[in-house]
Amino acid sequence: MRVTDSMLYELNRINIAKSREEVAQAQETLTTGRRVQDPSDDPADFAAARRERSREARAAMHKESAERAIANLQLTDDTLSNVTDILNRARELATQTANDTLNAGDRLNAASEVEELRQQLISLANTQGQGGAYLFAGYLEDAPPFDASGTFVSDQNVREVEVAPGVRMPMKINAQAAFAPGAPDDPIAVLENLSTALRADDVPAIRGTLDGLDIAHGRVSDARGTTGALIAALDVAQSVADRVEDEAAIRQTELVGESDVDAYFAFNQAQTALNTAVQIAGELPPPSLAQR
């Protein structure tokens, strides 16, 4: 083929332009750590990495929801533990005062303590959690679920949160599970009955509250069991979300990232090619008769 001066210069111009483009690309990969910068670099991997990015964000959100539910349930468990203490003390007082050796004065003193325990119980049943929401209220969570007389004035709905794609879990237990308000063995009512019996110095009536106290105690224990089981399940959900979040992040790097070594190697290679092309440009024009 006949090779003219322009062909040599044009070839060199093309080589330099291509090499510069490759250097720029390698430099971007090296500094960003990303092989795929734009959707057109690798449309399938770019879109897949986007999916992983959404998955990572969603997993972080699920983790946060689970954390919030766990915090709420832990507070519930602590509260129920205090309720158990109150019921234990009330049973102790009922057992002691059911003894015939005590007199009416002793029982009147005990009645005052039981009344105090009942007030504490109402106060515990009206415990406020995150953001001031009442733990044992239903959806009407901005008002105390029990009024001053211990009457339940809220609803029994339980709020759920999503902790994994399509998986919802309760973030609280309702008042029914903990206190069964309105039932004969509602602990607030039982304590009221005990206090009344003590004031009336009515030993058989005092004895009659023992069964109610036991049932109420059993219910609170069951509720704590449920709470514990929910916390355990939420812990699992939280660690699953945590793992998904990590996996999604790693997968993104696999899809669009580039290892430092590879990026550095590619950069060096591109730079060497450019240096060579520039060096060749310095050698142009080739030896010619015109120089003689």
Next chain:
Amino acid sequence: MTTVFGILNLGANGMRSHAFGTQVSSQNASNVGTEGYSRRLAHIDPIAAQSPGLGSRAVGQKRVIDPYIERRLLGARSMMGESSARAEALRPLDEAFGDEAGNLADALDAFENAIADLSSDPSDLTRRNSVLTLAEQLAYSFRATSDFLTQRREDINGRIEDEVADLNGKLEEIARLGQEIAKTELSELEASDLRDRRDQLVREVADVVPVTVLEQEDGPIQLLLGGGQSLVTADGSVHPLSTQRNPATSNVDVFRISAGVQENVASSLTSGQLSGWIDARDGGLTSAQNALDQLAFDFTTAYNGTHSAGYGLDGITGRNLFETIGTASGAASQVQISSAVDGVPEALAAATDPTLLPGDNRNALDLQALATSSIALGSTATAGEALRELIGDAGVTVSDALFREEASESALEQVSTLRESVSGASTDEEMVNLMQFQRSYQTSLQVIQTADEMLAELINLKR
């Protein structure tokens, strides 16, 4: 009959023709790097009137071109024009759907997660405000992406108008040069430079539209648009292109004006920059815009449907989250947070029962479930999936355009090299030619000197 004066004349003829050869070679040497220049050969013929002849004469110069390569070059330039225009016009899709700050996909994720956050504590005003802020950011992202795509299409319309105006100027110049070449050559003068200039203009026209060149014997050419319509006729008349806005699409269409009548030439624009731009505008950019509009419409419709069924903290129902959009067409540019909830966090409908406020989060859970519900692409994909499909499609469109640009670049390089190999001037060759003509010139001088000496000797015979 041979005479000494005849020999003297022969030497003079040789000097003239070799001086002409030197001039042609010098012209070639000075145009080694000139774009579109075709090297010339000095056409020197022997004068064979009587035996043994009267030496040589310069007949003229001849451009060295291969018509087949010239035709291929026009085709390759049209292909390159088309693919580079398309790639340049589609490249913004990378920007529109890439990972730049404030991108639509991140805004969608953030909004969906804010709704999820709200469902865990529906009475919290901070969370409600966060939902409103992120809904506004998402709406802005839809609008900004849509405006960006619209603007790129408008840029293309502007470029088509400019390019057509420029092209018409070139067509006029080609027609004028055709007449000038005919006149020059009729006077038996040299028109190679004019022909080079015209060929270069034809190549520049081929960058923009596909053309066929029909050469006439006497100089002018007929220039046809790909499909066969004349742009420049042999008699030098020009049928220019024109542009007009299509009222239905607001896009610029290209016409050819012949005898005052406008004829749409869309089907003839099979290559060249105009074809690339129109293809990008009506193809990749419009597809992305339509998909974005459909997504915006599906998304706002689904969220409004669920949101309006729920109750705000104020116990009011029936409020949309986003302003209602009538049809998918142009939807993305209209996404806006509804005025009923804008700045009113209490209005966010997280509850399904107005008697169970503020803790009822069931509508918030329903809104949250929309993130994983098939609300888009004809109820076959989630909003996120539809957006990722749109991003993937945009990526494929750009990467295909870049691939085709690279392929036609290589093809053009090959043909250009081939043309340069045939028609380009080479310093070394011209140096050799110059030496050869110089030597021949010296020889002719020698002939004159010899004839002069012979004459002198003849004159001296009498003494």
